[in-house]
Amino acid sequence: MATLSKPKFRWHIAVFLAPAVLVYTAVMIYPLFNTLRLSFFAEIDHERVWVGLRNFRTLFLDPVWSKQFWNALANNFWFFLIHMAVQNPIGIALAAILSSPRLRFAALYRSAIFVPTILSFVIVGFAWKLILSPIWGIAPGMLDAVGLKFLYQPWLGKQEYALTTLALVSVWQFVGIPMMLIYAALLSIPEEILEAGECDGITGLSAFWKIKLPLILPSIGIISILTFVGNFNAFDLIYAAQGALAGPDFSTDILGTFMYRTFFGFQLQLGDPHMGSAIASAMFAIILAGVCIYLFGIQRRLRHYQF
Amino acid sequence: MKSMTLKGALLITTLLGATSATAQDAELTIESWRNDDLTIWQDKIIPAFEAAHPGIKVKFTPSAPAEYNAVLNSKLDAGSAGDLITCRPFDASLALYEAGHLADLSDLEGMGSFSDVAKSGWSTDDGAHTFCVPMASVIHGFIYNKDAFAELGLEVPATVDEFFAVLDKIKEDGSYIPMAMGTNDQWEAATMGYNNIGPNYWKGEQGRLALIEGEQKLTDEPWVDPFRQLAKWSAYLGDGYEAQTYPDSQNIFTLGRAAIYPAGSWEISGFNAQADFEMGAFKPPVPNAGDACYISDHTDIGIGMNAATTHPEAAKTFLNWVASSEFASIFANELPGFFPLSNAEVELRDPLAQEMISWRDACASTIRSTYQILSRGTPNLENETWNASVAVIKGAEAPEAAAQRLQDGLASWYEPQK
Numbered sequence: 001m002a003t004l005s006k007p008k009f010r011w012h013i014a015v016f017l018a019p020a021v022l023v024y025t026a027v028m029i030y031p032l033f034n035t036l037r038l039s040f041f042a043e044i045d046h047e048r049v050w051v052g053l054r055n056f057r058t059l060f061l062d063p064v065w066s067k068q069f070w071n072a073l074a075n076n077f078w079f080f081l082i083h084m085a086v087q088n089p090i091g092i093a094l095a096a097i098l099s100s101p102r103l104r105f106a107a108l109y110r111s112a113i114f115v116p117t118i119l120s121f122v123i124v125g126f127a128w129k130l131i132l133s134p135i136w137g138i139a140p141g142m143l144d145a146v147g148l149k150f151l152y153q154p155w156l157g158k159q160e161y162a163l164t165t166l167a168l169v170s171v172w173q174f175v176g177i178p179m180m181l182i183y184a185a186l187l188s189i190p191e192e193i194l195e196a197g198e199c200d201g202i203t204g205l206s207a208f209w210k211i212k213l214p215l216i217l218p219s220i221g222i223i224s225i226l227t228f229v230g231n232f233n234a235f236d237l238i239y240a241a242q243g244a245l246a247g248p249d250f251s252t253d254i255l256g257t258f259m260y261r262t263f264f265g266f267q268l269q270l271g272d273p274h275m276g277s278a279i280a281s282a283m284f285a286i287i288l289a290g291v292c293i294y295l296f297g298i299q300r301r302l303r304h305y306q307f
Numbered sequence: 308m309k310s311m312t313l314k315g316a317l318l319i320t321t322l323l324g325a326t327s328a329t330a331q332d333a334e335l336t337i338e339s340w341r342n343d344d345l346t347i348w349q350d351k352i353i354p355a356f357e358a359a360h361p362g363i364k365v366k367f368t369p370s371a372p373a374e375y376n377a378v379l380n381s382k383l384d385a386g387s388a389g390d391l392i393t394c395r396p397f398d399a400s401l402a403l404y405e406a407g408h409l410a411d412l413s414d415l416e417g418m419g420s421f422s423d424v425a426k427s428g429w430s431t432d433d434g435a436h437t438f439c440v441p442m443a444s445v446i447h448g449f450i451y452n453k454d455a456f457a458e459l460g461l462e463v464p465a466t467v468d469e470f471f472a473v474l475d476k477i478k479e480d481g482s483y484i485p486m487a488m489g490t491n492d493q494w495e496a497a498t499m500g501y502n503n504i505g506p507n508y509w510k511g512e513q514g515r516l517a518l519i520e521g522e523q524k525l526t527d528e529p530w531v532d533p534f535r536q537l538a539k540w541s542a543y544l545g546d547g548y549e550a551q552t553y554p555d556s557q558n559i560f561t562l563g564r565a566a567i568y569p570a571g572s573w574e575i576s577g578f579n580a581q582a583d584f585e586m587g588a589f590k591p592p593v594p595n596a597g598d599a600c601y602i603s604d605h606t607d608i609g610i611g612m613n614a615a616t617t618h619p620e621a622a623k624t625f626l627n628w629v630a631s632s633e634f635a636s637i638f639a640n641e642l643p644g645f646f647p648l649s650n651a652e653v654e655l656r657d658p659l660a661q662e663m664i665s666w667r668d669a670c671a672s673t674i675r676s677t678y679q680i681l682s683r684g685t686p687n688l689e690n691e692t693w694n695a696s697v698a699v700i701k702g703a704e705a706p707e708a709a710a711q712r713l714q715d716g717l718a719s720w721y722e723p724q725k
Contacts, residue, residue, distance in 0.1 A: 157548070248491075
């Protein structure tokens with residue numbers, strides 16, 4: 001007795017979704033799950049054999065592997081910490097300065113600071129290697145000119161400085177992104193609110209701390225999570241500057257370079273796609289955990305203001 | 308009409324020509340990673356072979372070095388690989404042989420002209436089967452700036468003590484950096500450092516094979532001594548060597564700013580083009596005057612036959628020719644620094660290359676200690692040696708501690724060392 005005709009299936013939705021879904025599935029979702037699958041196998045006598053969690057046991061419990069893994073993870077956290085402590089505050093400060101109406105040439109500064117972001121990692125890596133080079137670099141000369149030559153060190157070659165140096169190079173490259181995002185957020189704050197604050201005697205710096213900062217907190221949250229994901233996926237800059245062995249003495253080795261070295265092999269070390277996949281899966285789990293903590297722990301507590 | 312007849316006639320002759328020649332006609336394709344050498348193959352090597360062997364055509368089709376292994380593997384699996392395959396030394400080619408992609412060439416006539424050391428890069432572990440014809444090796448030693456040595460009144464050192472005396476004098480004078488090497492890229496410290504000076508201590512093949520057999524350990528004196536010498540190098544490497552890269556070192560030397568360069572012979576052609584001073588070479592100094600000397604004469608390139616080739620006879624003809632002195636002399640003179648491995652006498656024109664190859668008469672040859680068998684497991688001994696050599700040069704690790712770490716790593720997976 002069905003008198004009501006079923007609502008017509010809206011084909012156009014499927015048709016419009018299809019290209020994105022297909023491309024995304026082919027280049028992201030399928031490889032992701034295949035990598036996860038691959039990490040449960042190993043090659044024994046030229047055959048691919050299911051070994052369950054053995055690769056992960058090796059990765060976390062075997063002293064040789066686990067030492068490298070924890071080293072890479074710790075370096076990765078340091079890399080992330082420097083970005084959070086240096087890149088984002090500087091980005092916010094730059095955005096605050098740029099959004100000041102009295103600043104002249106704001107557009108020029110904005111472009112100049114953003115330009116490194118669009119450069120290739122390879123160019124950035126090699127340019128900074130040259131700048132900091134003890135032999136041809138301009139860094140020793142510039143320090144010498146201001147009488148600070150004693151501060152110069154071959155930073156990229158010293159175990160204790162190399163990772164921090166590279167993190168700062170990466171900060172230099174990417175500081176434009178938080179700057180732009182915060183800048184956009186700052187511009188969207190209505191003048192009325194600031195003027196209301198002024199009537200109550202809140203001007204200048206305190207206007208920033210008491211009015212603008214709370215309003216841009218959601219953007220800062222987004223930037224933090226982007227930085228987290230970006231840093232734990234990082235690979236290019238380290239590879240371009242220090243090579244796959246992430247020298248000196250693995251002090252710049254992060255999960256990305258560790259995974260690359262294992263997956264594709266290096267020099268005499270033959271590639272092991274299965275162990276490599278296990279590392280990639282671990283990276284995926286770490287990033288997923290970080291994103292979940294952010295989404296459920298922080299994002300939901302952030303207060304959004306509607307104007 | 309006239310041109311039509313001409314075309315027809317030409318067509319018929321080509322058809323006839325083709326059918327009559329098929330009996331021996333073969334076209335061979337060579338897979339290689341040496342795209343730098345493309346013109347030398349096309350202009351010198353292949354014409355020389357084709358002139359001597361009408362009926363066999365050869366095509367050289369290289370791919371990029373970094374992609375070669377992957378490209379070759381997929382071509383072999385798909386059955387579209389060339390007839391002749393340029394072989395990387397040791398495990399990469401051994402894996403191809405074990406997978407049945409490379410034919411066994413032990414019975415090839417030309418194999419007779421190679422020594423066991425020369426064949427070691429492309430033989431099974433027991434040495435019973437060889438699957439690539441050795442083409443070239445690289446020799447390690449030190450290249451020096453002759454003008455600088457003359458200016459400072461220095462003699463070429465023969466012993467380790469003389470070597471450090473020379474370095475001290477250069478340092479004292481101050482106009483040259485004594486030695487151009489950095490630790491940023493790591494491999495130089497192991498390849499031009501540890502494996503360059505080491506064979507004099509571990510007595511070349513004797514020590515290397517004893518290590519593989521498990522009769523010697525990396526913590527034995529002959530294996531720790533090279534580290535002890537390396538630990539003294541840092542004082543002579545110039546400011547900021549920690550961040551100095553491989554191209555930096557090459558440039559420092561060819562610009563005449565450094566006096567000595569720990570070298571591999573592959574540098575020769577590049578240095579000839581760059582440096583405007585006269586260069587000489589000396590072999591790794593021996594610990595005591597009069598000691599027998601050993602050099603690292605490392606097998607680097609070989610060539611083998613695709614087991615699935617449709618022209619096995621033609622391919623074997625080519626491989627036999629590669630084993631001949633004619634090929635050796637063309638290859639060695641066009642690519643100075645890549646030395647032929649066959650026992651045939653070869654006349655080299657480049658003085659620096661002549662100097663380096665002459666060490667073969669005075670010293671015993673060996674290959675890099677870490678390359679055969681010992682870098683099969685995890686941790687990888689070769690990569691660990693890079694790391695350890697750098698740590699020792701920088702003083703971050705004592706020679707004994709570095710050796711102990713290498714030994715522990717090797718013993719963790721290599722049965723004879725357990």
